Each structure stands twice: as structure tokens, then as C-alpha cells.
Amino acid sequence: MASQTEENYLKALYSLSVGKMEVNISELSAALNVSNPTVNSMVKNLKSKGLVKYEKYKPISLTEKGRKAAALIVRKHRLTEMFLVEKMGFGWEEVHEIAEQLEHVNSSALFERMDELMDHPLVDPHGSPIPDRQGNISESAYEPLSKFSSGRKVKLAALGHSSTEFLKFLNSRELSLGTEIEIKSIETYDGSMVLSYQNHASETFTKAVCESLLVERVG
Amino acid sequence: MASQTEENYLKALYSLSVGKMEVNISELSAALNVSNPTVNSMVKNLKSKGLVKYEKYKPISLTEKGRKAAALIVRKHRLTEMFLVEKMGFGWEEVHEIAEQLEHVNSSALFERMDELMDHPLVDPHGSPIPDRQGNISESAYEPLSKFSSGRKVKLAALGHSSTEFLKFLNSRELSLGTEIEIKSIETYDGSMVLSYQNHASETFTKAVCESLLVERVG
């Protein structure tokens, strides 16, 4: 069983390797807020446990064993987030910090019960897919809103990231998952988009925001 | 904020000092499964934080600050146990291990939400009182069944301890909190009691068991 610290390294490696497959020492230390030497020695430790592939001065990657271990932690994290929102009435901006702690709890019974009580949800409150019990995860096919052009109608399906600030911002604009959005116009100068949805006839969002709004086509 | 380890020492001190007020180094090390020297140094550490009173070769006691800190951990533990039983469908024999981990989670929001969702329960699934937000706990006025005499009718209100084995034993006899019990007879030789309750006309329990069944008078 990996320690809580080791689990956090695996999880960070997992999210940093989305798409990329390989991760720097420095990226990891930035993500975990520890120094490079600390990461260096922990990576050696994880290597000795067969959880990462690593050679001096080369980038790090998860082994299959490490990838699965990480996915199972992500599963616990996302099931918890969904449970807190669905069954306990928390807002989607409140659950990350709590799930960050609960994800290390050692009790498959607890998480499987959450899973059952929610009828096996496929995604967390931010639209990120929940890995299954075997650690398999379905890659989401959603695209950033910024890729689409004027006139297009889409539905908000997930978020590129889910920092508390971003979630509070979306709350303030009354934008939530499942909302149907129409692109009214795009500012060519800075890529900002004017959108229409629900009772918001015209809201402007920066390009950065639109890159983090993952959507699917409608109609 | 106390570390998880420190919290476990406080909690152990708290339960060992029920009634007694003072605790030995050896009792603590037995309860926590660590060596005497380990306890000795941790107790010095807790003393330096103002959580315990302690002098060389003397027994240990919690300060008011320590007592409150411990009670708040017990509050989190018992709220969690009750939540797992009431809202997640676990059996009373399954929840201790999970609560043992969840009690260290740092999130008053989580535990206050549990409290609200259950409408501020007063006791945990084993009948032990839940301390309030200020760390105050109502001493239970229940007495062990073994104190009563033949013919007496009582109601099972709480348990003296709640080890998994004991709980499974009670499950096997279909005995749960709230059950009304009549003492049919008492064996003078070994103090075992013959009880009648619900659809169990005659069940014999050892004195040791009856000392852990806390009851209140009925009728």
C-alpha cells in the first residue's frame, strides 16, 4: 500500500501526464509544492516499487502498475466529489479540498457504497470521467468551446480544470454543466466570445475561459 | 493543528480517562500499540503544547484544552459512524474502521453537514453520546444490565464497548439498540442471565456480556 505522500506523487504524475506521457522533475515539484531534490528522491523510491519508469536526467513516466494505482486514487477522489454534491448538497466549488483528504481513506466498501448510492456515475461534478474499479478511464471526447465558430450551438459537458476561483466565476455567471450555449460572436482581436444561454442573452467570456469550457455539439 | 498521530494519542487518553481522570504510560502504550518510550516522548510533546498535564513518574491527564480537542475528534468519529449507518446503509459493526480514518479529516463543513442531514443526532450507532460543537458531552445515565435483578424489564440503550466481534455477536442474537428485554433469571454461580426479548423467548448471556449491555428501566 502506498503512503499518502506516495499517492499524492502518483496522482500528480497522472494528471501531468495527460496527453504527454512524460513528466519533468520540475513540473512535479511545482505541482506538489516541494523542492526538486525532494521529488528526485521520491521518484527513486517510486521506481524501486515499480510504480514509475525513470533514468537519471530523463523525464519520468508511470508504469502500468503506477498508472492503475493513480487511476484508483482519482476514482476515489471523483466518487467522493460527486457524492458530496449529489448526496450531501455541497456546491461544486466546495468539494475538491474535502475529496483531497478523503481520497486517501483505505476502505473499498466506503467508495463502492458511494458508487452504488449514486447509481454508478460516469463523471464527477466537473464533468471529469470517473475511472472504473479496474482503473480504466474513458477518454472524454469533448472539445474546448474556443474551437468552435460563431452560430454554433453546444452543451457544456465538462471543465478543463476546476480551481475554486474558476468554479466561483462560473457560478457568478450561472453557468453549469448541461447548459446549452449558442455562440453569438467571436472577437477576432483577442478571441473572446459572446455567448447566449438560458436567461443570459449576452455574456462575454475571455479566450482563456472558453478554452476551459469543454462542450459537445448540439443539434 | 494536531497531527493525526497526536490526535490518536489524545483520543486514547480521552477514552482511557473515562471515570478515572488519570492514565498510565503503560495503559496508553497498550491502547495505541506502541512502546513505552514512544509514549513517553509523545506525552512530553503533548505537554509542551499544553494538551496534557504530566510530571515524571506520575500519571497523565488531559488539560481542558486537550479534553476539548479530544472531544471534537470523538465528535467527528461518532457523527461519521452515525452517518455511515443512517445515510449509507452500513451495519453498526462495519463503521468503526472507516470512522477511525475519517475522524482526522480537516473540514468542519463536512461534519456539520452530516450533523444537519441527520438532524443533530445525540448518540452514535452504539448508543455513545456525540459531543457538541464545543466539545461538551452529556454523560450517559445508563447502567449495565448485570446490575439488575430477575423480573426487571429494561431497554437496551447503549454498549459498554463496540468491538467488531461483540457487535457481530449481538447481530447473531438479533439484539439491537432500543430492544426491550426482560430478565427471566440469573445464574448465581457465574452471573449469567437468561433474557427474553422480541421473538427470542429465552437467550442466555454471560455476565461479561451483560456488563457491556447498557440499559434503562422500562415501565
Place this chain on the structure above:
DNA sequence: CTAATATGTTAGAGTCTTCTAACAAATGTT
């Protein structure tokens, strides 16, 4: 292609929690 910069590594140390071995104090027994 060298020099400057960025990135990674090693060495040595500190904190927290734990241990064992050896010693000291308190308690119980005849």
C-alpha cells in the same frame, strides 16, 4: 560552438514518529 541559463543530482541535515537496550524509580512480596 562556446557561454549563459535552466534543470537535475548529491550531500548533509532536520523533524516526526517509532524502535531497542540499558538504567532508574516505584510498587508488591515475603
Place this chain on the structure above:
DNA sequence: AACATTTGTTAGAAGACTCTAACATATTAG
């Protein structure tokens, strides 16, 4: 009271995770 036993303490060390300072290797820019 004197001895034996139990209980508590000190000293020294180890493992996990972290740091800073100093050094080594890679990468980037002129």
C-alpha cells in the same frame, strides 16, 4: 526492610519526508 517485579526514563538509532547548498548535466542563445 530487602528483594523482586513492574513501570517509567534516557540514550541512541532508524525510516519517511522534507529542506538548503553545492555541484553536474542539458538546453538555449548568441
